[in-house]
Amino acid sequence: MRLVIARCSVDYAGRLSAHLPLATRLLMVKGDGSLLIHSDGGSYKPLNWMSPPCTLEVGVPDDDAREAGVDAVWTVTHKKTADRLTVSIHEVLHDSEHELGVDPGLQKDGVESHLQKLLAEQIERLGDGYRLVRREYMTAIGPVDILATDADGASVAVELKRRGDIDGVEQLTRYLELMNRDPLLAPVQGVFAAQEIKPQARTLAEDRGIRCVVLDYDDMRGVDSGVPTLF
Template identity: 80%
Template sequence: MRLVIAKCSVDYAGRLQAHLPLATRLLVVKADGSVLVHSDSLSYKPLNWMSPPCTLQSSEPDDEQREAGIVETWRVTHTKTADTLVVSIYEILHDSDHELGIDPGLQKDGVEAHLQKLLAEQIEVLGEGHRLIRREYMTAIGPVDILATDAAGASVAVEIKRRGDIDGVEQLTRYLELMNRDPRLAPVAGVFAAQEIKPQARTLAEDRGIRCVVLDYDAMRGIDDSHTRLF
């Protein structure tokens, strides 16, 4: 992982247009190829980012850019969509590389872990003909909650959350990109399963061909009958 603190401006061009004016920010380049632009606010959320597969090219400024004070330009291009993230760097305050190694993944507890167990036991919630292969299927970047097959025998990777947001969709996207390189599994479809899925997350998932499934925790535990509810 490369961490760069720099005075920079950022422009995103593609399905949407966005501009971040000159300011001091944290630039994160991860081993999976993703590039994230952070400020000292918004908690864990980046101001802008580019998800893999993408390429990063660094170049020295031309005469016009040099006169404007730019010392380096990053152009990050998404391989599939051709969207671009252009980072114009005016000053580098810190630049370091760190080898983090393989992360074992989040150890889940509470409701989320119980949801995984229940869904594994009731895999037909995903649809008739689905069959469980295993829970916590390990990949090089962490474990997929559930690996299953559908009625046609095709592989299905399932990511489970209590509340489904964009970060969960991004996480599943990374798993799918990796798993679809494995000829033993490919093609692998994705299912994003949660008790509640935010509209933005649903839109992003469906745009990427990922199916969303809302899980009824009480019904799966057998303590709530949705057919006898008044509301």
């Protein structure tokens, strides 16, 4: 990654036109070829940027630009749309390059895979007599998070989300349609489980005969949530 702090002006031409007047800014050139232009405010959002695939060319300013104090011109062109970002550099205050290596990605606590593992180990949270058949039960359109049986031995398909919305209900509905065609599984009930379920998703699920279960992730891990209780 290359980090340049420079006094510059910026012009964007393409589907729209935009201009940033002369000011001191951070220019971030990433390894994937993207260019992001930041000010000292606005949190994480750049003032302007060009996403890959794009090319960056450093050119010499013409006579008029040089007389206006421009030392170099960066031209970033998108390979597919031909949109163009032109950065006129007046003064470079800092210029450094850093090798960051391969990023392992964001690791979130409480993601669906963790919930799936915990619920598989604590399947009784769905009700007395529930038994785990397997995790990641494969269907023709993808894996159901958990296949279980209830106290009567009937099949139960469980779809897990951190935040349950309508898309999750639709996903489980498609799984149920396929699984109920299998005479070895049918009839298959559905359980939509999440740390939080949106009202619209709950309404849709219950209308389709799918049971909703809200999971307390801290309680499943045996961690005190910090919320005072009476007992």
